[in-house]
Amino acid sequence: MVKIAVIGGGAAGMACAVRLARAGREVVLLERGERLGRKLSATGNGQGNVTNLAMDASHYFSDDPEKVGRILSRFSARDAVAFLESMGGVFLPDARGRVYPAGRQASAVTDLFRRELATLRVRVLTGARVTDLSRRGRFTVKFTGGEEAADAVVLAAGGRAAKQFGTDGTAYALAERFGHTVTPTSPVLVQLRCDPAAVRGLKGIRVDAGLRVLRGGRAVYTCRGDVLFTESGISGDAVFRASSHARPSDMVSLDLVPDADTARLERAVGAGEGGLLCIVNNALGRHLFRLAQGDRARVLSLLKAFPLPVTGTLGFDYAQATRGGIPLAELDGHLMSKLCAGLYFAGEIVNVDGECGGYNLHWAFASAHAVGEALS
Ligand SMILES: Cc1cc2nc3c(=O)[nH]c(=O)nc-3n(C[C@H](O)[C@H](O)[C@H](O)COP(=O)(O)OP(=O)(O)OC[C@H]3O[C@@H](n4cnc5c(N)ncnc54)[C@H](O)[C@@H]3O)c2cc1C
Structure with a gap:
């Protein structure tokens, strides 16, 4: 069976793991923190603004708006709601089109993911900070406390914003090992x-x-x-x-x-x-x-x-998102590396950031969907 290592247990990594496990893939999800989805649980002032009904590439900043548009065209706000509701819950828009869980509790969205991952028997390793990634035939993923071999890897380790949730920008180095560059980063959605x-x-x-x-x-x-x-x-x-x-x-x-x-x-x-x-x-x-x-x-x-x-x-520590990251120019339409076959990217680590209003979580889910299409 094809085995996939997903690095980063945030919104994008958890969404990838759910999709791939549903498609029958063997998945191991590695998260450096002690719990999955810590940032997701803090989103939207604790209410979790998960997507926005006004969804198109004009709400995003990137090095390739057309590629963003193509990915979004395959995963609309309705698709995001359907995906989340496939795990449970009800998601409703407010008057400005911002979609929230009906119970207005972001941590409950994380709970949906945790429950689904457990149901799908995804192997989740927490406290597992990935420190090295290499490929000789298969991938070798080294992390604090162990090592895993995998046929494909999804790097969903986030950007540089809000390092209290495990995202201090050090994960870019894992991509740089394969020759990837990182476009200059700056904090956005910030005072x-x-x-x-x-x-x-x-x-x-x-x-x-x-x-x-x-x-x-x-x-x-x-x-x-x-x-x-x-x-x-x-x-x-x-x-x-x-x-x-x-x-x-x-x-x-x-x-x-x-x-x-x-x-x-x-x-x-x-x-x-x-x-x-x-x-x-x-x-x-x-x-x-x-x-x-x-x-x-x-x-x-x-x-x-x-x-x-x-x-x-006010800087990265207080920002909700990161501008910059792994350029789309180095990734194909399913966010696979053009420099290393089998290495995929999802979420904020990519050079895509959205406006305030649910666009960043939508990108996390839409990019996970794009990766899922290729790896399923
Ligand atoms: C306070 C706050 C409120 C926000 N509110 C909203 C909102 O309402 N709506 C919205 O759309 N967006 C919001 N955002 C932005 C949104 O949360 C992020 O863009 C989104 O969570 C990014 O998802 P991700 O999975 O790419 O990265 P993250 O959610 O950051 O997850 C990355 C994960 O990777 C792990 N990791 C990092 N390095 C390693 C490593 N080497 N090995 C293993 N694991 C690693 C981290 O610990 C982290 O758990 C908010 C952000 C913040 C900080």
Whole structure:
């Protein structure tokens, strides 16, 4: 029987293992942590945003959008839901098309995988950090505590983001042994750092804002959503989405009152600081008047375009995903290495990252599906 070693027990690795075991393959799943799916259990603020009904390649960043599109065309959001529900549970979209388990508990999604893997009698080795991978005829997978031979290997060891879940970027070296390169990596879906002077005194204030990322004065990204001022910059749903597009030295411009009409705002600002009561947070209103040194036209303009110079991000430790990784150019349409037959890749280790909203987990499942098509 063909034996496949899957390296990494995250969303992509577990999905691969389930698919391959269902197809009758002998599978060994190696995970360096003590438990499977630790990151999956933390997703979506613990609620698990597993996919998005608005699914196409325009929501992804990679070195080959067409290849991403072809993989997604074979695995839609409905397919992701059907796959998850084939293990149990019910998955439902919210008003923005983001799909969650009905019970809104990400750890329960991990439990579905664990139960299915046990039912399929997949050999799961935890505490098994793979340290070396080589091929002479068959593959040899060396890990802390042992060694396994396999006919094919799926490298699903994640990227560099959120190393508390076992992903510190060291697994790229396993691919580099076969001549693979790693495109430059950077953290995405992460808080933005801003000039500290611009956010001083605003920590903890949350606004529903229109957000624009400006580069050289031109808007390169626009969205609307939650923005939370922090000690060092801005966080929140809109900021996470914008972080996929923003670069250091860009400017973020916030419309702090996206639904208010100009005539009412003019009247309010004309009444002085107190006029902004119940229009923006009190402390924010005072901050705007201070910044504008009482100039009411300036307050009005700050309300609609509050400028925040971006200086960077909070970094990989706080990021949800990794930009960069093993380039698609080095992989075929089923994510098999063009440099080493039988070596496959799935999930975040590949140079594909999605926008906020379920796109990264979808990629984990869709890439596992692509690998499964080839190896089944
Ligand atoms: C806090 C947080 C919230 C998120 N929320 C969402 C969300 O709601 N929706 C969404 O779509 N995406 C979300 N993401 C992103 C998403 O979780 C990841 O993109 C996705 O889990 C990647 O899956 P993966 O299997 O490729 O990698 P991972 O889930 O990172 O799994 C890789 C596994 O490989 C193991 N590993 C690494 N090296 C080795 C080795 N040498 N040997 C053996 N094992 C190894 C790691 O321990 C890890 O368990 C979130 C991420 C974070 C951090």
